[in-house]
Amino acid sequence: MWTTDTVAQALLPLVGDRGLLQGSDMASYEQGARYGHGKALCVVRPANVQEVQAVVRWCATHHIALVPQGANTGLVGSSTPDDSATQVVLSTSRLRNVCEVDAANRSVTVDAGITLQELNEKLEPHGLWFPIDLGANPSVGGMVAANTGGTRLIRYGDVRHNLLALQTVLLNPQGELLDMGRALRKDNTGPDLKQLFVGTSGAGAIITRATLEVHRKPQQSATALVVPTSDEAVLQLLQALERDLGDYLSAFEGLSGHAMQAAIDHVPNLRNPFAPEPAPDFAILIELEAASSKAYTGLDLQDTLNLFLQDQFEQTIDNAVIGNGHELWHLRHSISEGARALGKPIAFDVSVPRSRIMDFCRAARAVVAQDFPFLHVVDFGHIADGGVHFNVIWRSDASKAYDPAVVSALRDRIYAMVVQDFAGSFSAEHGVGPHNVAYYRQYTPPPARRLAQGLRQLMDPQQLCGTVDFGDSSAAV
Amino acid sequence: MWTTDTVAQALLPLVGDRGLLQGSDMASYEQGARYGHGKALCVVRPANVQEVQAVVRWCATHHIALVPQGANTGLVGSSTPDDSATQVVLSTSRLRNVCEVDAANRSVTVDAGITLQELNEKLEPHGLWFPIDLGANPSVGGMVAANTGGTRLIRYGDVRHNLLALQTVLLNPQGELLDMGRALRKDNTGPDLKQLFVGTSGAGAIITRATLEVHRKPQQSATALVVPTSDEAVLQLLQALERDLGDYLSAFEGLSGHAMQAAIDHVPNLRNPFAPEPAPDFAILIELEAASSKAYTGLDLQDTLNLFLQDQFEQTIDNAVIGNGHELWHLRHSISEGARALGKPIAFDVSVPRSRIMDFCRAARAVVAQDFPFLHVVDFGHIADGGVHFNVIWRSDASKAYDPAVVSALRDRIYAMVVQDFAGSFSAEHGVGPHNVAYYRQYTPPPARRLAQGLRQLMDPQQLCGTVDFGDSSAAV
Numbered sequence: 001m002w003t004t005d006t007v008a009q010a011l012l013p014l015v016g017d018r019g020l021l022q023g024s025d026m027a028s029y030e031q032g033a034r035y036g037h038g039k040a041l042c043v044v045r046p047a048n049v050q051e052v053q054a055v056v057r058w059c060a061t062h063h064i065a066l067v068p069q070g071a072n073t074g075l076v077g078s079s080t081p082d083d084s085a086t087q088v089v090l091s092t093s094r095l096r097n098v099c100e101v102d103a104a105n106r107s108v109t110v111d112a113g114i115t116l117q118e119l120n121e122k123l124e125p126h127g128l129w130f131p132i133d134l135g136a137n138p139s140v141g142g143m144v145a146a147n148t149g150g151t152r153l154i155r156y157g158d159v160r161h162n163l164l165a166l167q168t169v170l171l172n173p174q175g176e177l178l179d180m181g182r183a184l185r186k187d188n189t190g191p192d193l194k195q196l197f198v199g200t201s202g203a204g205a206i207i208t209r210a211t212l213e214v215h216r217k218p219q220q221s222a223t224a225l226v227v228p229t230s231d232e233a234v235l236q237l238l239q240a241l242e243r244d245l246g247d248y249l250s251a252f253e254g255l256s257g258h259a260m261q262a263a264i265d266h267v268p269n270l271r272n273p274f275a276p277e278p279a280p281d282f283a284i285l286i287e288l289e290a291a292s293s294k295a296y297t298g299l300d301l302q303d304t305l306n307l308f309l310q311d312q313f314e315q316t317i318d319n320a321v322i323g324n325g326h327e328l329w330h331l332r333h334s335i336s337e338g339a340r341a342l343g344k345p346i347a348f349d350v351s352v353p354r355s356r357i358m359d360f361c362r363a364a365r366a367v368v369a370q371d372f373p374f375l376h377v378v379d380f381g382h383i384a385d386g387g388v389h390f391n392v393i394w395r396s397d398a399s400k401a402y403d404p405a406v407v408s409a410l411r412d413r414i415y416a417m418v419v420q421d422f423a424g425s426f427s428a429e430h431g432v433g434p435h436n437v438a439y440y441r442q443y444t445p446p447p448a449r450r451l452a453q454g455l456r457q458l459m460d461p462q463q464l465c466g467t468v469d470f471g472d473s474s475a476a477v
Numbered sequence: 478m479w480t481t482d483t484v485a486q487a488l489l490p491l492v493g494d495r496g497l498l499q500g501s502d503m504a505s506y507e508q509g510a511r512y513g514h515g516k517a518l519c520v521v522r523p524a525n526v527q528e529v530q531a532v533v534r535w536c537a538t539h540h541i542a543l544v545p546q547g548a549n550t551g552l553v554g555s556s557t558p559d560d561s562a563t564q565v566v567l568s569t570s571r572l573r574n575v576c577e578v579d580a581a582n583r584s585v586t587v588d589a590g591i592t593l594q595e596l597n598e599k600l601e602p603h604g605l606w607f608p609i610d611l612g613a614n615p616s617v618g619g620m621v622a623a624n625t626g627g628t629r630l631i632r633y634g635d636v637r638h639n640l641l642a643l644q645t646v647l648l649n650p651q652g653e654l655l656d657m658g659r660a661l662r663k664d665n666t667g668p669d670l671k672q673l674f675v676g677t678s679g680a681g682a683i684i685t686r687a688t689l690e691v692h693r694k695p696q697q698s699a700t701a702l703v704v705p706t707s708d709e710a711v712l713q714l715l716q717a718l719e720r721d722l723g724d725y726l727s728a729f730e731g732l733s734g735h736a737m738q739a740a741i742d743h744v745p746n747l748r749n750p751f752a753p754e755p756a757p758d759f760a761i762l763i764e765l766e767a768a769s770s771k772a773y774t775g776l777d778l779q780d781t782l783n784l785f786l787q788d789q790f791e792q793t794i795d796n797a798v799i800g801n802g803h804e805l806w807h808l809r810h811s812i813s814e815g816a817r818a819l820g821k822p823i824a825f826d827v828s829v830p831r832s833r834i835m836d837f838c839r840a841a842r843a844v845v846a847q848d849f850p851f852l853h854v855v856d857f858g859h860i861a862d863g864g865v866h867f868n869v870i871w872r873s874d875a876s877k878a879y880d881p882a883v884v885s886a887l888r889d890r891i892y893a894m895v896v897q898d899f900a901g902s903f904s905a906e907h908g909v910g911p912h913n914v915a916y917y918r919q920y921t922p923p924p925a926r927r928l929a930q931g932l933r934q935l936m937d938p939q940q941l942c943g944t945v946d947f948g949d950s951s952a953a954v
Contacts, residue, residue: 104831186635188905190676243604245769299774385662386662424659
């Protein structure tokens, strides 16, 4: 049995003093971003790819499990160790030597430990950005492992859509380096192996470097917060927007009244944009972006959006607050904080075909109202891509005391609705980790489970890497 | 040893009279679109997924190889049998029952045998299209197997970018059905298994159905054929376009003087757009598209492009022919036909980072001029995505007689330049088939080859399906 001391003694020569953490120095690496925590054997922080290879070689040879960790911003528990104190956390936080921009190719090659914010700072002087927008600052390696989506997916796609090449260290005693793809937009030379490491929560290999397609930073944007006339009008409005202004649509976010109210009530310096009227039952944050400059197009994007909205008045919308994008996005991004102030959140990161998203939300709210009337729904989501954060709060002042069995029953019920009744996904953009792997086992069809089992056997037969075993044979039907 | 008679006798009850072809009825299924032909044991044309399963079950049980074939438009020989008369061609041409449009979700679920043109006819009434544009009418299943790219990739991506779900029949004696993904834009629930079947030339499983994201059909477009002031100016022009009009750019195609001249000289009813001047040494076909209507934006796309070009005059461009998109695209799409009229084409479908594309073309032309002066280069390509059809013609009137050994030496030389000197791909959009698999073996690094070998062992241990063995163990270093 390995102890922290013996493992640390073996790893120290591989990564040096700064590369090894023990004891209380490990605390932030053992704590999940929002939920859960564990206990690591030790934390290694390799400073370059060669050090990653050395650590993998040693761990693969001695059958020591590795938990890859980027900026540790994930929400499904996949970047923190379990409580067994038998896993080594491999943090990529020092893996940040390379960040090479090829402006004419609109691509960047970047080490896994560079964060999204750092990447965007590096791209800024070139008029470029990596446009995936979310309420956190993950590392690039973590974004690949999570296949991050965010609020502007409808315009730019997820990480998978923007990944040109990937480098990983394979989980064999050779710690072999695998380079997949190049800085190319067209390359069809056999199976696209890098896809095996995208959206798998760190399973399969250690991600060390990625080449990403990047985009022109918009020179104009326009925003509005609009109140639809009905649930049916929401999809009509979205379709009209795509028809008339589809080149510019970058976000179409749904905010329930409860969600807005939670933010307004509990987040400092946030005002109700509809004041003196109360927040409506439902509103949509519309954002348009134009990479193109007004100089050539003559197009004022905010004026254009306003004209469109005028035309929609009384057809699909009742009211609108226009402009001031910063304030409107601040409201949108404050919902999670506001919801947490109300009590314990029970988060559902789900998606359905967007043609059914309003029906799903209505049906799910009805289930809570009828069978869990002591709970409070704070839902919001990315309507244009079918994603819903159907979050439910067990308020501090609820009529019933917090009960994990009820939470579990609610989770079973909502996920069953999503997957079985609405042809949806039980994890839209947060991925699968220890927190929700039971639903992977429940809802993945047997042939897919068997194929995943074969992949795990191929890539990581000892199940050394990551926190989820997609090939768990006990689960294969 | 199975004969056509004994196999046909076994398969006939599974697919019926209309589903089985023998003898001379097989001719068009044995002939490659442009190059190569083989000899099939028989051709089966299942009419639905159940019939595909029955055929796979029988073939997997009796170890009979299957060659899946869509519309048979591929260019690397991957959809036609070899000349052994031991393979059954499984044509998806009757697999065309389902074509379900969900307009509000902007998605369509479609059987593998439906062609691109049929799909677009079905989408038209909804104001939608599947915007992948190429000089052929492939089946949807074939497009997935080839990961088709085409001329508008820079705006819409390739098939992989637009694939939401995939159904395949696995190559086991159960002929098991594997459904992967749903009509969702955000769905991160474990390994994305459908990626294993995209761009693999029919290896791994029989593709039976796909769900695709589709797009709003543009309401405006604008075109121009421009002459750059220099090679360096080409990338400057592209970057300026993306900066000033990036929301609209849908094509940026390079046409060499030889390419234009071949089309003008040999394709009926095609005129030189620069007449009375001769065709220039190099020109770029620019296309802009706006999904958005002029009604809301006030934007006339052709006027906008013209203003941009005025501004570029003497900076990056010398001359421009504007408007008449139909005529300009006809010139672009006639190059292959024109080139074939000159003699035997030696095709190179390659890509490099677009920042190096003009350098690559110059260097490759110099190699031909110096070491193969009797050959004639007819290059054109997709500059914005780094793709080049660096085609070389062995003219009928060449000073040296056609010599396969010289062709082989040229292929080795050009591919080595692309892959080793320019960090490029030896097959940008045509994929890998029997015609070019030798370069897959040569240029795929050993760890990637071993992983591909493991995948093949997992998905098709008998190597029953397709015409390329990406896991060829004789090739694994």
